[in-house]
Amino acid sequence: MAKMNMLQAINSALAIAMEENENACVFGEDVGAFGGVFRATSGLQEKFGKDRVFNTPLVEQGILGFANGLAAQGTLAIPEIQFADYIFPAFDQIVNETAKFRFRSGNEFNVGNLVIRTPYGGGIHGGLYHSQSPEAYFAHTPGLKLVFPRNAYQAKGLLAASLESNDPVIFFEPKRLYRASVGDVPEGKYTIPLGKAEIVQQGTDITLLAWGAQVEMLEKAAEMASKDGISCEIIDLRTVAPWDVETVSQSVIKTGRLVVSQEAPLTGGFASEIAATIQDECFLHLESPIERVCGLDTPYPLAHEKEYMADHLKVYEAIKRSINY
Template identity: 75%
Template sequence: MAQMNMLQAINQALVIAMEQDETALVFGEDVGHFGGVFRATSGLQEAFGKDRCFNTPLTEQGILGFANGLASNGFTPIAEIQFADYIFPAFDQIVNESAKFRYRSGNEFNVGGLTIRTPYGGGIAGGHYHSQSPEAYFTQTPGIKVVIPRDPYQAKGLLLASIRDDNPVLFMEPKRLYRASVGEVPEGDYTIELGKAEVVQTGSDITLLGWGAQMEIIQKAADMAKEQGISCEVVDLRTLSPWDVPTVAESVKKTGRLLVSHEAPLTGGFAGEIAARIQQECFLYLESPIARVCGMDTPYPLIHEKEYMADEYKIFEAIVASVNF
């Protein structure tokens, strides 16, 4: 075990993947000798050469088109989109090509070796073009998995699992935690199963569900609630598509209440899908309406970032309201 931050854990996962798979290639804007804007790919070009870690032109659609071509020919492309906010020019390539490649060919061909890495989320004073959380756009697309880690240990294990999965995976990294989140991480090779939520803390009064950087905020709210005698069960979804309905439903049947929190806007956010499905699965067990504590239905504001974010105080207030309903 070693102490490392999330960037170091991601970098170590990439090194392991490239050492074990000679077809693994890392590419994107500035990922070569520069190591990417956040330095997540530092040292890869020196270690594996310019043929396996290289810069691309500034064209997200081209990055993903190139990645699809590589994956369809048996390579293991690990493509980086520098910010999730800039993934939209590649949206067509991802949802109409990457996700449908296997289906449209009748399983004759696939791009299952593709992994797309991208930093997402706010909390860094990045303004409206460097703070968005667009995960929900991709969860409606059959054929692609969506994975989001909450800490360095999860990041390394989930990224290695994503790279080795036989489906294309969108791996979204909470940029606010890149250097802020530090923890014990095995230096060797390990994976964490995709599609499985994790019960981070057991409780009896309410289930708190989230993913990524929001898990730290949720835990703070749970600690505040504990001081008021409220027992919170905390669940990290980890994989949004496909998401682990049984684990979440089992928790809600025990606690009778559910609160979902994410950074993305409320309307159309993935919390709405969770609420609808859990209402269907757990209707007779619910003691109060399912609560959603999310971002606002506005562009992500720079000067009002603190007001926009779903912080621990907003979550705590929603916990109390749910328990006292």
């Protein structure tokens, strides 16, 4: 074990995958000698060479078109989109090519060995073009896996599993936690299963559900609620698509209440899909309406980031509303 922050854990997972697979390639804007804007790929070009770790032009559609071609002919393609906000120029390539490649050919060809890394979310005063959480756009598209780590340990294990997946993955990295999340991480290889949620904290009165950086908000809110005698069960979804309906349903059947929290805006967010599904699965067990604690339906504001964020105080208020219903 070694103390690592999330960036170091991601870098370690990439290095191990490239050592195991000589066809693995990392590419994107400034990922070479510079190591990317957050330095997640630092040292990889020195170790594996410019043929396997290289810079691309500032053209996201081109990055993903190139990635689809590489993956289709057997390369483990690991493109980086510098910010999740920049993924939209590549939207057509991802939803109309990456996601449909296997289906359109009856699996005669596919791009299963493709992992798109991208930092998402707020908390770094990045303003409206460097703070978005676009997972709901891609969750609507069959054929993609969407993965969100909450800390350094989870990041390395989930990325390793993503790199071994037979399906294309978008790996959303919470940039607010890149250096803030530090913990004990195995130096060797390990994997964490995709599509399986984790119960972070057992509880009996209410279920709190989130993914990525938002799990920290749940933990803080649960600590506040515990002083009021409220026992919170906390679940980290980890994989948004496919999501673990069974684990969440079993928890809600036990507690009778659910608060779902996301950084993304309320309308059309993935929290809505979760709420609809759990209402369908657990209707007769619910003691109160399902609460959604989300970002606001507005472009991400720079000056009012604190007001925009679905922080622990907003989650705590939702817990109280649900319990007192």
